[in-house]
Amino acid sequence: MGPLRGDEVSYSKGAAVIKMLADHLGPRDFRDGLRHYLKKHSYANASTEDLWLAFEHVSRKPVREMMKTWTRKPGYPLVRIAERKGDLFLRQSRFFASPLSRKASRDATVWNVPLRAAYGKRIKDGVLDRRTVSLPKPAGKGWLKLNAGGFGFYRTDYPADFLRRLRAPVADKELGPADRLNLLRDAFALAESGDLPTREALIFAEAYRGEEEYAVLGELVLRLAQTEILLGSEDFLDDYREFARSLLSDAVGRAGWMPKKGEKALSKLTRTMLLAEAVRYGEDEALRTARKMWRGKRVPPDLRSAVYRAAAQYGGLREHRELIRRYRASEFQEEKDRLGGALAAFRKPELLRKSLGFFLSDAVRAQDAPYLLAAAWRNPAGVRLTWEFIKKNWREFERRYTDGHLLARMMEAAGYMTRSKDARDLRNFFKKHPLPAARRTLAQAEEEIRSRAAWLRRDGAVLKRWLRGRK
Incomplete structure (x- = not known):
């Protein structure tokens, strides 16, 4: 959300x-x-x-x-739990993913918010239909989880002590999958909005080391990857990758590389996802196994994303040529998607430039190229390269995509840039090269860039000290 x-x-x-x-x-x-x-x-x-x-x-x-x-009314609410003189209160306001939007807004909407609060195993229902209402406190050191079951369409902001108390019921799985997912999603959304320090969101994420549910792990993987992109140009990126690698290590170890007899379909999906992330963050055993499979004759389909990513992220010109050879030779679009994603994942600038050029070649279908370029844009090593490539080749993009709708999809990834001057550059470029079909997308991307720049100014130094202090 x-x-x-x-x-x-x-x-x-x-x-x-x-x-x-x-x-x-x-x-x-x-x-x-x-x-x-x-x-x-x-x-x-x-x-x-x-x-x-x-x-x-x-x-x-x-x-x-x-x-x-x-x-x-536009948007949806943020429900904040606050303590005042020993009493608890709920206060609602509109949630903004960007603190810049919140600052500029005068939205005073009051929603009728269905509430379900879990005090341990005791459930209390109600409706928040005013700006502020009182709330019973949990007994002693007990915990309180708002939006129990995760059905409510709102964010919840907890006091620091209340959030810390929720780590144990997450780690022990006393809270169900929907609640664990909801808490994780809210924590990272609030970090982005400036309502929670990013360090606190990452500390809370450590409670998920023992997580086994596919949907919850998927959310964890997504939020970690988004944070990696945010930190892509920072000098402590490797420290963050070490943190992510450590956080996922138990789950990766449980998943393993080989299928287990009688395992469920979700177990295979979990393995595919986790091994790709282990490779992303440079887990040694995952890299050794993936490289060995790359040199082998046949890679099981569900492991190819991880194996191809390993070849790209840590390979050279030989691996690049082989991935392109396989892309050209494959008759299956699913396989081309995996290979294209790997080509977008190279970290060496000279090889990533070759991938960008290949995406605009006749070997890649015109309808696929914008999505592959967007994937390269999401690569921390490709954020700047991809934007420069797009600007340099804009006439070709205009010639190929006359209605602009596929370009609008591609330009969604522009929001992953993180410098204020990138936002100015984006605006100035499209003043000279109007793209009516992407007007709203470009405005949102510009706001996202400015928000990310503000995010780094707000949390970057603290996050750097915390990550390096963990060693």
Whole structure:
């Protein structure tokens, strides 16, 4: 739930709001409300208001009033837990992924937020329908988890002591997968927004060393990778990679390289994901095994992403030529996607430049090139190179992609740049080379760049000292 683009408002936010409402009403009333709505408006037109009325008729809850702000107002709330004179309070405000947007906004929306709070194993339900309400405190040193079950469409900001108390129920898996995922996602979103120091988000992430659930591990992998891109030009990037490598080492060891008899499909997906990340962060055993497989005759399909990435990240010209040879020879798009992703992962500038040139060659389908270039842009070694390549070859991009929509997708990755001057450069370039189809995308990318630059100014020095002090 970061900045929402175009159809994400309809699909992502819409789905999240309906899911939240379904949990608030309960499965029976939600199902019966849908039946009432479909029966009453069969063979006729209906509006969103009619749907809320149907749910209200069945549940006897004020659904129309509750949903008014969710569907008519932009954004979604941040619910902050605060202590004052020994009492607890909840205070809501609009969440902004960018502190720059928050500073410029005067949004005073008050949402009707369905609440479910877990005090250990005890659940308390309610609705936050005002700016501020009081909240019972957990007993003694007990823990409190807001948005229990993860159904609510909002961020939660905990006091430092409350967040620390949640580390044990995460590590011990006393909290279920949905709650563990929700806490991790909120922690890193709040680090980006400036509401939580990035160091604290990483410290909290250490509670996930024993994590085994695929969805939760996927979130952890995603957030670690996003942080790596943020730190891509910093002189302590290797210190961060050592941290990420250590954090994932237990999960990588459990996954192993070889399938286990009778394992579930999710276990294979978990292995594929984790081994690619082990290679990304330079885990020694993973690199040795991947290189050995690279030299072998056949690599199992589910391990190819990791093996190809190892060949690219730590290889040279010979590996680059072999990846291109395999790309040209393959008849399967799935295999080309893996090989293309590896070509975008080279860390040596001269080889990554060759990959960028290859992406614009006749060997790569025109509809695939923007996505491969975006992948190179997400490579910490390729953030600057890719932008310079795009500017240098812009006439070719204009010739190839006349409607601009694929270019708009590619330009989403521009937001991974991290210097304020990159934002100015982006704006000035597209003043000279207008791209109407990407107007909103470029505005969001510019804001993301400025936010990342502010993020590094805010947390970079502290993060550097903390990472180096861990050794």
